[in-house]
Amino acid sequence: xxxxxxxxxxxxxxxxPVPGPTSASPRARSSSGWRGWVMFAxxxxxxxxxxxxxxxxxxxFHDTYYLVxxxxxxxxxxxxxxxxxxxxxxxxxxxxxxAVMQGxxxxxxVGVVLAGLSAIANLxxxxxxxxxxxxxxxxxxxxxxxxxxxxxxxxA
Numbered sequence: 001x002x003x004x005x006x007x008x009x010x011x012x013x014x015x016x017p018v019p020g021p022t023s024a025s026p027r028a029r030s031s032s033g034w035r036g037w038v039m040f041a042x043x044x045x046x047x048x049x050x051x052x053x054x055x056x057x058x059x060x061f062h063d064t065y066y067l068v069x070x071x072x073x074x075x076x077x078x079x080x081x082x083x084x085x086x087x088x089x090x091x092x093x094x095x096x097x098x099a100v101m102q103g104x105x106x107x108x109x110v111g112v113v114l115a116g117l118s119a120i121a122n123l124x125x126x127x128x129x130x131x132x133x134x135x136x137x138x139x140x141x142x143x144x145x146x147x148x149x150x151x152x153x154x155x156a
Contacts, residue, residue: 038108041146042101045111048118048139049094055125055132056087066128074124082125093118100147108151115140115147 058065060083070079077085093114099107119140122133 035150037146037150038103039101041111041143041151042097042099044139044143044146045097045100045115046094047097048115048136048143049090049092049097051132051136051139052086052090052093052118052121054090055129055136056083056085056090059083059086067130068127070128073127082128085121086125089114089118089121105151108147112144112147115143119144 059079063070063079063083066079070077070082073082096107096110096114100111101107119137122136122140126133
């Protein structure tokens with residue numbers, strides 16, 4: 001082999017090893033498949049935020065859409081108040097989903113707290129729109145599980 005071909009192949013003439021991934025480099029760190037659950041949780045939080053925001057907009061603009069009057073809810077509030085609550089919660093949960101995807105402990109802590117708050121809000125709203133509320137609660141529980149059980153793998 002010529003000297004040019006040897007250099008391209010990673011072989012040097014003075015037998016020094018070619019620098020490669022070391023234990024300090026990001027590629028050398030082992031990343032388990034569970035890290036994807038943290039990204040999944042962030043994406044799901046963005047979707048949950050969208051669902052909450054849609055729920056809030058429906059409550060604000062078309063409150064006769066729901067199955068019961070606002071007096072039939074577990075917490076009797078006007079649908080306008082519920083609409084603003086769901087809309088704000090949706091925006092905040094969506095932004096927290098972006099923070100979870102960026103990594104870091106604070107994003108996961110905020111994500112768990114907001115997913116819990118979203119689940120409670122939908123439990124209180126269950127009589128108004130049962131199928132939607134149960135679906136969002138199930139997604140919130142899945143997000144909490146992913147962030148609590150596998151959240152530390154996002155730091156790796």
